[in-house]
Amino acid sequence: MNSVADFPSRVYRELTEIPSFKSAQFQGSNVIRTTTSTQDHALKTNRKTVKTFVLSTDTVLVSGSPDGSEVVASLVSPSGKYLAVLRETNDSADKKRYVEVWADDRLHAAENVTDKHGTFYTDEFTSSISFSPSETKLVYVAEGKEPDNDTADPLSKFRFIPDLGETYGGKKRPTIFLCDWSREAGRAVLPLTFAEVNSPSVLLAHPVFASDDKIIALGYEYSEDGRLLGIVYCRNRAASVWQLTLPNDSTGKEVLACAGLKLTSTGLACRSPRILRYGGQTKLVFASNSAGGPHDTCSKVDILDLDKLEPRTLVETVHDPKPDAFPGLYTASFPACPFLQSPSKESFLVVSSVWRSRTTVLLISLANGNVIDLTPATEEQWSWTVLCTDGKSRVVCARSALTRPPELVLGEVDANAQASWKVLYTPSVSDDLRRRLDDLAISIHAIPGRYPVETIVVRSKTQKSRPCITVPHGGPHSGITTAFAPWFSSFAAEGYTVALPNYTGGSGFGEKYTRSLLGQCGRLDIDDCMESVRYLIKQGISEEDKQYAFGGSHGGFIVAHLIGQFPDTFKAAAIRSPVINLGETSTTDIPDWYFVEIGVEFRPDSIMTPDVYKDAFAMSPILYVDRVRTPLQVYLGLKDQRVSLDQGKKYYHVLKAKGKEVEMFCFKDDGHALDSVEGARAVYYAAKTLFARVQGD
Template identity: 50%
Template sequence: MVETRNDSSLYKQLAELPSYKAAQFQSANVLRVTTTTTDHVKVAKRTSIKTYVVSEGQTIASVSPDVPEIAASALSPSRKYLAVLRESNDNSAPDGKKRFVEIWAEDKIQASLEVTDIHGAFYTDEYLFSISFSPSESKIVYTAEGRPDEPESDPLAKYRFTPNFGETYGGKKLPSVFLFDWKTSEKPTVFKITPAESSAPALLGHPVFGNENQVFAVAYEYTGDHRLLGVIYCPNRQASIWEFTVPTAAVEENLKDLKCIATKLTTGESAVRSPRVHYDAQGHAAHLIWLSNAVGGPHATCSALLIRDLSSNETSTLVKSVWDPELSQFPGLYLNTLPATPFLNTNNASTTSLVLSSIWRSRSVILQVGLSDGTVVNLTPDDEDVPYSWTILSTDEQWQILATRSAPNRPPELLLGSVANGVVSWLRVEKPNIPDDVRKKLEDLKVKVISIPGREPTETIVVRKLTQDVQPSITMPHGGPHSANALSFSPISAALAIEGYTISYPGYTGSLGFGEKHVNELLGKIGSLDIEDCIASIKHLVSLGYTAEGPGQQYLMGGSHGGFITGHLIGQYPTTFSGAILRNPVISLGELSYSDIPDWYFEESGIRYTPTSLVTPELYQKLWSMSPISHVDKVQCPVVLMIGDKDQRVPTTQGRGYYHALKGRGKDVQMLCFKDDIHAIDSVEGALAGYQAAKELFGRKQSESQAN
């Protein structure tokens, strides 16, 4: 029996459990971990830094709650220093923020400098952010918004259009690399690293030190039609790795900009990111490692891992892309970025490796890659009772790993691993503090990955109560489409499963973790192949007796491309579903309006995108036929649309237009608008409203079906 009362207490308890976002080793047994927690009273996400001391299998923890002024921080390789990028509210500052760079040693500040007038906001995202110490630990490099050049001779300079980096970047346009030096001069100084050559790129991020006067960074480029295509979730953006030689004399002269010799290290068209430097036993920069994808095409594909020998300057591929693996074979690398400290056994060159997290079918796993031969070893335990997904947070650069794991029926835990001969011994450092009654309800959920017959390699993750009863089902197709529903914890899904729904996460064709072939196979077939996979998943669960057909039995929730799939399903199979919730959905492919990824609409429809691409009448007809809007007249079930007003990825006109189209046809439709939410609608208010909308809509249809 499904719980139909719209009580949010269970969801709130699950959503308020902490998740682990970043970590570093302060020493072999002292761990510094950043966590985030949802606070429904303050309606905010709160960040805390916890310190754990692990001794003889026992853990002592202390917490520093609420560190809102710390934008980012990082420990030096020796763990002696802590670099802090701090932002504080100040109405007198141009954008309401004052910014400081600080260096701490234990509980004492060693150096501090206000940088409010030097640059704009710090970049703290995973694609452009990094804090890197020089080998001498006397300097750091980091990324921040540069100040645009506005010549006095140009009275229109401040009005001239400059593209930004799209979704989640809040108008950030000029990522620049800054060097903070607190030892060379009498006082701390910040310099902007600037290429000496006018032909070198200016949009720089993710800087890392090599040797003392050597900095590597990722350079992004404008497209031919002067765009910066959205970066987040899109590792197919043209970018290159550059080496900058920092002039020591310029640092000593306290110049504002450091004019550096710039050398491009990657050739041809490539989409690179996440550079990491491996140091040898003598402390010299030995290798540069980075991730690389093809430019254009599907927005996320199988990544290659490249390595450059810094003594010979030769570059080779350490791990190649995988096309079509067998069921149990390594499917390739699928990840956004490498860990900040990924290396193991750096004092033993013959066994040096790096570790990373990647999608392997419907699971996130930890992989070890040998630097000498690219051998890949799966370090993830074969959990017999609970199918966990694992994510690496950090290493001690010797033999220890910090990781977090979760499952659809298990909230995140923190674990410490010791690696020996390709095997990891794991110690649970912390598990969530859950009330006994809630823990029991979670443990009563069963999680299973089910292959869909005749649709290989399609499979679906099923979460449901331990019962033989047939339960109403909520199918939740993921967005992307080139992403994945890994076996990880979701408060909304867990709460709905506890309340009596069978939750199904279909990994349809185009999902990551199954090989490059299956990513590319969806191109030109969206609206058909992905729909067929999802409906086959639903029918298979019906045949297994997990759920049933008929009124009040089948529901849908999906966002972005998952909303696109949801719109197709309720239009193509109008009598199958009793309710649907769509978050920032793609509804009409031909009506682009504005998106930070216009290439998505073309490439996913099977049409190559170029800077001259336009939607012609002939193309519009094709895109219309592939879109959910073409089935709007057949929709029968009630629909709730959720729109993030600050979404830069899917134009809000898509969902709003669908609302009016349904309303004009007399359909049962509601629209919820969130003025401060972006594409994900993952704010405290937005996430809670999504859960409440599901309970209200699905619960209402349950009551109606039971009454009939």
């Protein structure tokens, strides 16, 4: 039994304090600047650190310093001369915000922007920082100011404006701001908007300079009913690519009214616009999915010559790949600096992408779209993340595995499109943790008769008789890979076998299998996961009387189904932010999800009719609540905008009323992911305590 002194466990604490690499940039030909994140359990916060790697022929010099909590984002200019910093202080009752540009150790330009806008945006879906080619201007994204009281409309401040949903904390107005510190501009900081009188109903975000007077940006589109469906974790949100032309003169202006040109067609969900300047040409490369439908699907890659405005698709959607073939592109976003140039002058895009149960490094030709897997085959089952390139032949990646914490790796791509890799950094761990991790092995098992389902297993090499935790992923159109995850690694290092099923509908297996789950939720995904449990028992990997389950979001939906449909299989279970009833859409920021997953087309005027609700209820775990006998814990983040809190609460109260063994834990500062330092460690401790107690009974 655990005690209060074990909260959190020493193993969990050490694993979560290992830094993870978030970004990297070349700052000169042989200097790499990285940003890492680590959990600080004493202060209950995530801390950022800047590590600088100086490369020489035989050695790598590493220096690090905390990127103070005031720095919310930073970027090195393409020449390496400048460093842009977005800073937010909290020295007084009100937050102060600054935009700073540093040249070496000298503050080159600084602007107090507290009165110009609200908080800075730093997420991957809306934010970016970009220098102009002349390095005299900077664009970034921040929350626009609320309009002043309109004397002509005394109700203006009460009119409804939709927010961005989960994780955005009520933000509503992402706005592009331009900071111009050239002599002519007098260091102006101004918001950008459309010059057109009948401007499009879009939210401009994710800007990048194409030239000194042109900016490429994403435009997120409102639906016909005035709604802005939740953006985070959803790569199906209608978003076009726009070209904004800055006005010739900004003197005396409070807003920069830009001529807007839409560069992409309707019906796309675009993201990650990146600019390549080479040989006097300027090209735009971006990823896109179909708008609507499943929240994650196979992506396309398009390229557009900005001089000719002629688009061309480089990588198409892959529908039904052969088992060992390229399954299509599955990536959240491109790195900020994603391009390479070969000695033969051919240009490439370098990205990381989910390929079945791993993430790999892909080299994509900008000439013909040919895709080459640069990931070396090793026994460790590494998963890779591309962080940046030097624009020539080198690429910086983070690689990790469930048994190996994140390392920083430098790749050199030769004229034959082959990569050689050098490890720049490996984190140090205690001798005890090293022994525990060395005793673990990763294996990937294809589940017979359930193609393309496969399950990642992490277990001891020496201790075969261990309790097994099955952890279905959320989404359901995401996936789980072999990448380092402290939660899974901690359970494996502390005496459990961990099974991670990639059931039908997840990413990395082809578009056909993503869409196969639609209309089959509550059946196909449940059967896949249960067959995984049976297969591992049959193979002697786990034991019939030592089965446990944990899942969050749609993973919680699956676990609730499993303990209801198969009440004698699992000794204990835990669910985080679970979907319990597919017919309950009251407070969610993604109502479309519920309709799409049950196989019903979603439109802006869709409502949950009795017939639709009947079908949704029949696919939901609440249908089996009377059969649940498994001891259960429920975890809810009280700021969750994705799944109604009533779902988990009603499930808890029904089970409680029926005399079942059930506990519920609520976290006031957490949202759907329950990923705060305090929340995550409490969930781990609670689940571990439950499983250990039941196993000992």
